[in-house]
Amino acid sequence: MTSTGDVEGRAGPPLWWVRRRDVVVDGALGAVSAVECGWEGASFAREAGLPVAVGVLFGIAVGAVLLLRRRWPIAVVLVGIAVAPAAMGFLLGVVGLYTLASSEVPRRITGTLASMSLAATFVVMYLRTRGDVEADPMLVVVLSGFVAVALTVPPVLFGLYVGARRRLMESLQERADSLERELSLLADRAEERAEWARTEERTRIAREMHDVVAHRVSLMVVHAAALEAVALKDPARAVKNAALVGDMGRQALTELREMLGVLRAAEKPKPAPAAAPVPAGGGATAVVAPLSAALVAVFDDGPSLGGLEELVGQSRAAGMAVEVVVQGEAAGYAAELEQTAYRVVQEALTNCHKHAPGARVVVRLAHREGEVAMQVENGPCEGRSDGVGLPSGGNGLVGMRERVLALGGVFVSGPTDAGGFRVSAVLPVR
Template sequence: MSTTGAHVPDDGAGGGAAGSTAAQVLLPAGWWWWQRRRSFLLDATLAAISAIECAFEGGTFADRVGVPAFLGALIGVLVGGVLLLRRRWPVAVVLVGIAMTPAQMGFLLSLVGLYTLAASEVPRRITAALAGMNGFGTMLVAVIQFQDNLDGSDDGSALRMPVTLFVSILMALGLTGPPVLLGLYVRARRRLVESLRERADGLERELELLAEKAAERAERARAEERTRIARDMHDVVAHRVSLMVVHAAALKAVALKDPRKASAGAELIGDMGRQALTELRQMLGVLRTSEAASPAASPAPVPDRPVSREEEEGPTLARLAALVEESQAAGMGVELTVEGAKRPCGARIEATVYRVVQEALTNVRKHAAGASAVVRLAYREAEVAVLITNGPSDGTPQTALPGGGHGLTGMRERVTSHGGGFAAGPTPDGGFRVSAMVPLQNA
């Protein structure tokens, strides 16, 4: 490709988008630099008109200088046909037009060539230089022609040269300025459209990335919510059911010997079952929100006993005493001690500490039947801590309580989600200890 070559996009009427479907058909690869049939037809038409014009002007010029007219017409056809190359070599087309200026040939060639040059990607300094050369040549030809026409006339001899120069400059500007300005406008408009298209494509890609990230965040949030609900359900079911199993075993032992005590035990099991149902209903409520909001949704079942405000709002540290009493009622030796001034620690943190104690006591009933336990709760300046320890089993037969191995994992996940620390492990005397610390700044 020549160094004078430059890519010039289609510049037909309508800018390409409004053209007919047939005009947008791409040409075969062997059709050189034309990307569309419309572009080829436009350039071929302009080249034919230019060739006819240059042939006529070439023959006239040949007669004037004493050269055979057919030779001048043939040269004019060749010069006018150069316009067919305007999209590939706009600089060469303009140079041919400048070279033909002394012969007063190539009016259409110069106009279209200057427009194509200004609209192409050729550097502006080259465009300005060639446009100046074309204008200067046009002005000189105009001056010479006016002088030839005025020779032998004495009218206005004093103003002859200024008028000639003024008219020549106007002609040069009129034949050079409009096509160059129009080409520069088309070039700037094309660049603006391309930049807007690139920006739109970039925004579309960004929106796609944002949508993907939003979908990923939503999926992570759903996974975290499922994990949280699974932890809560595990804690509630494991704690309440383990208590019910222990009481059921005791009820079986005293059912025939002490009917009154058996009746009290059955009532206690019923209360525990209702409490478990109430807590499960609270946790599953988030999954039924959309259904409950619908007018056609069935109303939530009414609990068999009044539900306290604390149970509606979720577990709190104020309910630790009741939790310990439940374990004591099941025959388990549990002691609760509180250090520091009691104060609100935030609903999420209090629920976390409560669930840790609940799961730890459940594990004691599962794995150390008959063992005593101590629950220590400490309110500190910047944190709340809890320690649950139990001794070894006293030989009481183990109650068949299945476990999934998720208790310690769930406790650790709860505590670390608040930026706290968790530790669990056996003690030297054969028991087990669970400790957790949750900072209050995350409340």
């Protein structure tokens, strides 16, 4: 793992530096500081009566401490304060205070060290100025204070500004990264919702196609079997069955054409304007939305509870003994509820034709306060000589349950104690 600022194929910056530029800058500052402190160390050695070489080496060592400013800024400032009586470390003190103020060191520590540096600079300047300048003591104090403030306050203030700006930029960058992650997450969720909507619409279309085709085709098969059985024995009945098969086939084709027409129209949504941005998942939503609207139109124009007698009459015409029991007065229901109730009864009768030919069937419909209940129950299968085995895909009960649960209703199905089968559903009226 390489550090920030690494170049591919090359090693990153050494030690505590983050970028190579920082190494160059600190190296240059350290070299200049070492030269300055070495020069000032030579002057200090002459004044103190020490060998000049010792003063130069001591100054170089002190000035080189500036290389540690990013790692240990407190230590750099303390060294600058310590060598202040020797009148060396001008660059060391200024850069050290700037680095300390711009770092993450607590402000309490920064203020304390800055005050110490200010006091040390003032004392040193006062002592040196008092001995070199013959003037009013008050002028010496003012001059010393001015120099101390000039060498301490600007680097501290500038360091505080740079540190605050850096933290602000880091905060903005972090917030931008967070927003980018949130936008990516929202895009993923939008795509998931679009995929879920597509799946729901496909399932809904499959239910509609199943209900449109399965019931009428099942009756057509039953009538065709009866037609085959009586064609030679009872020509009049055969003609009647043939007419019923034709009528049901035409009705099934009409409903199928309407459904396919809706789907074809929904597959051609109007294109969005070129200047309008398309959100994540928007393409899928643009396709699903007109499809949903088209299916709503199918619900509005679809079958209702008013066609229940005609539906039962078709099963009776196919030879099924069907009894209808209605309780309560019908109210104005939503089109989706009416169609769902109709489809549940329709699919239940289709299952009776498939699995219980010749059985007696009872259809119950109850209009209650706040709900509509329906139940289709058949007795045990008695079998018929003209019966025919009808294929079953196992989707009838699943589709009924999905329809009812989609409206917040309750669906129950299962065998009865008498050997028959019962389908019950309760739909809330909203």
